[in-house]
Amino acid sequence: MKRILVTGGAGFVGSHLCEKLLNEGNEVIAVDNFFTGSKSNVVHLIDNHYFELIRHDVTMPFFAEIDEIYNLASPASPIHYQHNAIKTVKTAVMGAINMLGLAKRTNAKILQASTSEVYGDPQIHPQPESYWGSVNPIGLRSCYDEGKRVAETLFINYHRQNNVKIKIARIFNTYGPRMHPNDGRVVSNFIVQALTNKDITIFGQGNQTRSFQYVDDLVEGLTKLMNNTEDSFTGPVNIGNPGEFTILELAQIVLEMTNSKSKLIFMPLPEDDPMQRKPDISLAKEKLIWEPKIPLKDGLKKTIDYFESLLLKTK
């Protein structure tokens, strides 16, 4: 049995990861400051004696004896990470320093939840890990993009200088149950709008693309990366679903699947919104023998069912 720390463990992805790690027979400590996460995401795990939930902010040091760390603490939705941009940078940078220090002291292996946002508005398509990205260092998204880029720099240097065992996952747009209904990201927005017959808010013309990964595929990829025993293989590794859709296509699929009467409305495109995004997952396929299995419509069905029952409960 391993003792595993998950920062951001009460968030959308973190809660699914804690569940999987517990099911595999590990002891799990979730730390979270509950900025975008909530106890309700992990309430079903609380009775498990091998699960601990601790209110803690990763900008402060954390002490525990652990074998592995998944560092997920960070708001991920643009509206949330821009709400307090300085705090977002601090969470990425100080959180990485604190968790890497903990990994160094305890000799734990540590995985960083990095992001496809490190590629910025990409000039190369699809994006391989070798692409350095195109990020505006002073743009509205930079608190998140640049924070995550510095975190990658910290991770690789703790590895080079101090032999800390690290893995870096570059996660592409992920969706599924337990996203917050007001999360602000496109999949949850469109589903909640469609289910409540409110207007579907398309930013720009809706011709920008994203590649959407279901959360179960992501947590499978993250654990495969952590369990990779080749210490010199640090990543970064893209973990995403290469199925690429325009935002307009996504809206039409959601409308069709929910039988909604919602109308599409077009709103201004946010600053520095990337025009296209699609992962090249050759590296993950080769090194982790991993690829996503859940097609968009199957994952959307599960997510729509989740939001339907959530909205019924809150009626």
Ligand code: NAD
């Ligand atoms: P989320 O907002 O649902 O979860 C993030 C969690 O981190 C929340 O529970 C939040 O309360 C917690 N948190 C934030 N700041 C903290 C701090 N200072 N100290 C302690 N806890 C803190 O987002 P998510 O989608 O679950 O994302 C999880 C991780 O995966 C993030 O690091 C995110 O950058 C990364 N990621 C996610 C996606 C995606 O599409 N979901 C894509 C790329 C990267």
Ligand code: UDP
């Ligand atoms: N988007 C949209 N309507 C919304 C929310 C988002 O058209 O209500 C667009 C957004 O401009 C972006 C895409 O959907 O082009 C994905 O946005 P999200 O915030 O989910 O993720 P990110 O931009 O970080 O990939």
